[in-house]
Amino acid sequence: MRKNIVAGNWKMNKIFPEGIELIKEIKEKSKELQNVKLIVAPPYIFLNEAGTILSDKQIGLGAQNCSNKINGAYTGEISPEMLTSTNTEYVILGHSERRTYYNETDELINEKIKICIDNRLKPIICCGEVLQEREDNKHFDVIEKQIHGMLKDISEEQIDDIIIAYEPVWAIGTGKTASSEQAQEMHQFIRNIVSKLYNNETANNISILYGGSCKPTNAKELFSNPDVDGGLIGGASLKANDFIEIAKSF
């Protein structure tokens, strides 16, 4: 069954005590929510403590990245097994900032998706075009290529654990949001790709989130579209009130 999801991507923000306070505040304020699954993805070093605070799993805990290796001599990397040992259930993979600043390719992201699913982590996989690609009318081709690359050799059983996030790069952190029509059009296109790669049922069940300057003032309109199942929220997820307000938009 398709779920409504609002996930917070904290990126590289907050120091440890501030982050823990924010987790507690979100947990407290989320009690009034219905009909939506909340996920928070703080930086790695917050996960262990956050996993204890969120141990009842009412709010899902996510990481922002993960290694493509199981274990061993990979200095500075964090493995899927390390994440699950802290109650982390989700992992954001292929965010445009990882693609742009750390040269992550669809091939690498595909490796990470496989190893994460093998280790019981649910990937939130990201796709999105840059402004020039949209202006050149290439956005559908770009998204199709990213989705095909990321889902290469992912089985029908494995896809059930995946959440897709459409994040037009030109809307991330810029204050520019895709219009409701642009979001719906692309989400429907993505659902069609999933239907062709797998089947109708899988496509109907997969949650597709919108990301890019989503905030309390525009979430309701974006989420009212039939193929928009929630949001991946950056800036606005750093304030408990805004994050909860967005989640109330369903």
Ligand code: PGA
């Ligand atoms: P933003 O970021 O909400 O700050 O635009 C979204 C994201 O990058 O996931």
